[in-house]
Amino acid sequence: MDPANDRRRRRLLIALIAGGLALLLLVGVGIYGLLRGPATPGHDPASDPAPTSTDSAQSPRGTGPVAVPRTGGPEGFARNVAAALFTWDTASGYGPADYAQVLADVAAHDEADSFVGDVRSYLPSTEAWAQLRQYQTRQWLTIDEVVVPEAWATAVKQAAPGQIPAGATAYTITGTRHRDGTWGTQPVEASRRVSFTVFIVCARPIPGRGGTPGLCEVLRLSELDNPLR
Known part of the structure; x- marks a missing residue:
């Protein structure tokens, strides 16, 4: 097996996984935003x-x-x-x-x-x-x-x-x-x-x-x- 090709495949796999995780995070933030609704400007719900x-x-x-x-x-x-x-x-x-x-x-x-x-x-x-x-x-x-x-x-x-x-x-x-x-x-x-x-x-x-x-x-x-x- 060519070591250079192996490294390229691993880098591609890592990039795909990272992209998938980012997409899941965005979707999660999206549904949370829909559920939460508009926030009041300057308002911190944690307070x-x-x-x-x-x-x-x-x-x-x-x-x-x-x-x-x-x-x-x-x-x-x-x-x-x-x-x-x-x-x-x-x-x-x-x-x-x-x-x-x-x-x-x-x-x-x-x-x-x-x-x-x-x-x-x-x-x-x-x-x-x-x-x-x-x-x-x-x-x-x-x-x-x-x-x-x-x-x-x-x-x-x-x-x-x-x-x-x-x-x-x-x-x-x-x-x-x-x-x-x-x-x-x-x-x-x-x-x-x-x-x-x-x-x-x-x-x-x-x-x-x-x-x-x-x-x-x-x-x-x-x-x-x-x-x-």
Whole structure:
């Protein structure tokens, strides 16, 4: 055997193996990126504290869109909106528009078009959904904290008469967005902290029913990770 030819074959084999490993690494990074979703500029997920709540909206695999309950009073409704906003499953047979529709169904009429635009910014695009479906990706939210931000109280005090609808409230929600899926035969998962503000409006308590809260509707959403404080 020619030693020179033997060395060339070994170098070629090493190059092919190295190239294959690099390709596997890129594919792995790609699916992790899809699962993780867009990162907030300047945000280091490793610095986030661990979740401290068990208020999670995880649904069984393959669950489709579910109507948003209007129960629980203003805060309960805001939690329900948040859960619906972040809960979806690409293996359910439904698409982003279907998950957006259940939120549009509880939108205040005057703000419906603007609110639907807000919702679209939270959901994957049709193209991204098709990619995520290859990995049977699903998402859900664990809520850690729901508060009325100080900035809202200030806005209410400074608003001109009629500028803010009667019964309107803002809730800033902090939690952890989870995603999981399958790459080949291996389960993969990722999570990151999120925060946002839900603006809602609720009718006055129904007379004669012991102060039962009236129905609530959602007005708008803040930009993701840019809530009122």
